[in-house]
Amino acid sequence: MTEPLLPTDPVPTATSEPVDPALLVPLTELAPAIHAASVSRRAFLGFGLAITGGLVGAAVLAKLTPVFADDSPAAYPIGSSYDPATKQWTFIVDTASCIGCGMCVAACKEENNIPEEAAYTRTWVERHVVTADGTVYADSPEAGINGFPPDSTAPGAAGQPIEDSWFEPRLCMQCANSPCTGVCPVGATYKTPDGVILVDARRCIGCGYCVVACPYGARYLVPAGETTPSGIGGVADKCTWCYHRISRGQKPACVEICPVGARKFGEATDPEIATILAERAPKQLHPEYGTEPRVLYLGPSVDRA
Amino acid sequence: MRRARDFWATVRPRTRRGAILATAAIVVAAVAVSIGVLAGAAMAWTPYVTYDLDRTSNARTWATRQLDFAGSAACAECHKPQVADVAAAPHKTVACESCHAALGAHVAERPAPGARILPLAVPGNAACIACHNDTTGRPASLHTIDQWQHYKPVCLDCHDPHTTAATRPPQVMHPLANLPECITCHGPEGFKARNIRHPDEATDDVSCLECHAKGRGPEQETGQ
Numbered sequence: 001m002t003e004p005l006l007p008t009d010p011v012p013t014a015t016s017e018p019v020d021p022a023l024l025v026p027l028t029e030l031a032p033a034i035h036a037a038s039v040s041r042r043a044f045l046g047f048g049l050a051i052t053g054g055l056v057g058a059a060v061l062a063k064l065t066p067v068f069a070d071d072s073p074a075a076y077p078i079g080s081s082y083d084p085a086t087k088q089w090t091f092i093v094d095t096a097s098c099i100g101c102g103m104c105v106a107a108c109k110e111e112n113n114i115p116e117e118a119a120y121t122r123t124w125v126e127r128h129v130v131t132a133d134g135t136v137y138a139d140s141p142e143a144g145i146n147g148f149p150p151d152s153t154a155p156g157a158a159g160q161p162i163e164d165s166w167f168e169p170r171l172c173m174q175c176a177n178s179p180c181t182g183v184c185p186v187g188a189t190y191k192t193p194d195g196v197i198l199v200d201a202r203r204c205i206g207c208g209y210c211v212v213a214c215p216y217g218a219r220y221l222v223p224a225g226e227t228t229p230s231g232i233g234g235v236a237d238k239c240t241w242c243y244h245r246i247s248r249g250q251k252p253a254c255v256e257i258c259p260v261g262a263r264k265f266g267e268a269t270d271p272e273i274a275t276i277l278a279e280r281a282p283k284q285l286h287p288e289y290g291t292e293p294r295v296l297y298l299g300p301s302v303d304r305a
Numbered sequence: 306m307r308r309a310r311d312f313w314a315t316v317r318p319r320t321r322r323g324a325i326l327a328t329a330a331i332v333v334a335a336v337a338v339s340i341g342v343l344a345g346a347a348m349a350w351t352p353y354v355t356y357d358l359d360r361t362s363n364a365r366t367w368a369t370r371q372l373d374f375a376g377s378a379a380c381a382e383c384h385k386p387q388v389a390d391v392a393a394a395p396h397k398t399v400a401c402e403s404c405h406a407a408l409g410a411h412v413a414e415r416p417a418p419g420a421r422i423l424p425l426a427v428p429g430n431a432a433c434i435a436c437h438n439d440t441t442g443r444p445a446s447l448h449t450i451d452q453w454q455h456y457k458p459v460c461l462d463c464h465d466p467h468t469t470a471a472t473r474p475p476q477v478m479h480p481l482a483n484l485p486e487c488i489t490c491h492g493p494e495g496f497k498a499r500n501i502r503h504p505d506e507a508t509d510d511v512s513c514l515e516c517h518a519k520g521r522g523p524e525q526e527t528g529q
Contacts, residue, residue: 047335058347059346084364099436100440101436107402110373110374111372147440148440150438151441162441165442166442166444167442190363192364198363198364200363201363202363243364243367244370244371244372247368250374256374256376256400256402257403260398261398
């Protein structure tokens with residue numbers, strides 16, 4: 001402190017010497033400023049009231065605003081009231097009626113912008129062939145996207161007498177007890193309130209843990225390139241039950257396109273779904289995996305097990 | 306109390322400028338805290354509010370993707386006769402876009418009735434064969450054919466895909482008495498050869514007349 005104090009600077013009070021009265025600003029001159037700077041009880045309460053009011057206002061606004069605000073084209077509005085918390089979707093696959101045409105796989109690829117190579121797919125169709133000695137052979141050439149050749153392409157199945165055969169469409173089971181969401185080290189995959197499991201491509205680091213954790217093989221890694229479902233490559237991807245369609249009240253593309261109605265989708269309270277649930281008792285595929293799959297199966301896939 | 310008064314004495318503004326700065330600092334701090342609290346509250350109450358790293362805001366991104374397949378309900382708004390034909394036929398479970406490909410963009414355009422628009426892609430044989438060729442694994446209830454043993458090379462020459470009705474095969478118009486076997490004239494060596502897709506083994510007159518006698522036709526293809 002070599003420089004002299006300016007007359008208006010605050011006076012150090014640590015000093016024991018008496019303060020020169022000339023350095024002090026008269027109190028009358030300071031009064032308005034002190035009045036402005038100090039917080040009166042009224043002002044303090046006012047502040048509190050404003051903040052509380054703001055919070056309540058924000059909460060009310062949030063409740064009034066649709067969960068998914070609608071900025072999509074007029075032809076395909078998202079239901080302005082689509083609220084994931086109010087929906088519990090059910091997906092039923094009837095393996096007795098599937099004809100193995102592969103339209104579901106092709107429609108999924110188009111609808112979700114999946115890379116065109118067969119190895120990258122959110123859904124696929126398997127053909128199960130039971131030979132006379134009871135062995136079950138499965139084949140799924142190119143995930144079934146081009147349908148199936150007349151005879152099974154599974155190694156060992158050729159030329160054997162066939163006792164039974166059926167097609168089995170497969171997709172993400174949206175498990176209630178999902179291993180994929182548990183193993184993700186960065187929390188990129190998560191379950192929405194309506195039970196659909198999604199992947200946040202911005203967070204995914206592409207480690208592939210979820211791909212190997214899924215006992216149903218429903219996940220894959222999207223290669224980097226122009227064709228990616230989320231616009232981001234090198235990340236995990238999986239069936240979303242066409243989340244952009246069900247949020248608009250549409251059915252998933254594979255369900256919409258199936259020519260024989262082998263795939264059913266809706267809420268458990270929808271008449272068609274409720275009838276099937278009540279009368280035909282669809283079952284989980286491989287319940288022994290313990291993941292509580294939420295896609296239910298009818299027909300030989302579960303009846304022969 | 307005295308201690309507090311001493312503290313106030315050390316920090317109180319002593320000039321008008323200091324007082325204004327102190328007031329401004331308090332106001333700015335209050336506004337900053339309020340914005341933070343309000344934004345946090347908004348995010349807590351609206352989990353899908355757009356915020357880059359909010360995990361569940363991603364659900365909104367998935368939910369608002371554009372769709373390609375419009376759904377058959379949209380087709381029924383304009384193409385009533387065709388939709389009615391399909392609804393009354395065995396093809397009633399088949400969606401329009403199963404054969405005509407994704408029409409989301411077409412529906413989004415909403416062409417005015419009568420406006421000249423490009424016709425829909427008329428599916429080729431592949432669309433029919435995808436379901437109707439004989440393949441291991443198909444349910445017995447499905448009507449299947451061996452496409453290499455079927456009669457005409459173009460499905461839609463005979464079959465109406467909406468009603469699934471088939472036009473009958475050509476009827477024999479000339480008298481049959483005092484003529485040799487059909488295959489004499491209509492075989493590979495004949496002057497009016499039959500279509501090469503006819504089954505090789507069916508060469509006797511009985512087989513021919515099963516379909517080509519006047520008033521006869523393959524019953525299973527006329528709407529069942």
